[in-house]
Amino acid sequence: MADEIPREARQLAMACHLIALVGLLGNGVGFVLGPLIVWLLKKEDHPFIDEQGKESLNFQITMFIVLFVSALFALVIVGFVFLIITAFVMTILPIIGAIKANDGEHYRYPFSIRFIK
Helix, strand or coil: CCCCCCHHHHHHHHHHHHHHHHHHHCCCCHHHHHHHHHHHHHCCCCHHHHHHHHHHHHHHHHHHHHHHHHHHHHCCCCHHHHHHHHHHHHHHHHHHHHHHHHCCCCCCCCCCCCCCC
């Protein structure tokens, strides 16, 4: 399957996933802005970039909502558990997505709301 998708397209799709992780660990807001920028600039280059960029962006928007709700629940202590789980999910799943995209596989995030279709 990876032979059908050009190397550059696979690398840019992988970047859509990894830049979210870098944004999360870096400045804290780039986890949504990073994939959005890459997707907007490169979605016309190849359908695989468009697909994986939307997947990454949808996942990050979903995680932003989950973080917000977890922060509200943290006011009553229960949310701290959700914050830890969300942080773990936001770290691990983009790495898996990046590996799959680099291999040319069509990766779909679990627990992701499809805001952008």
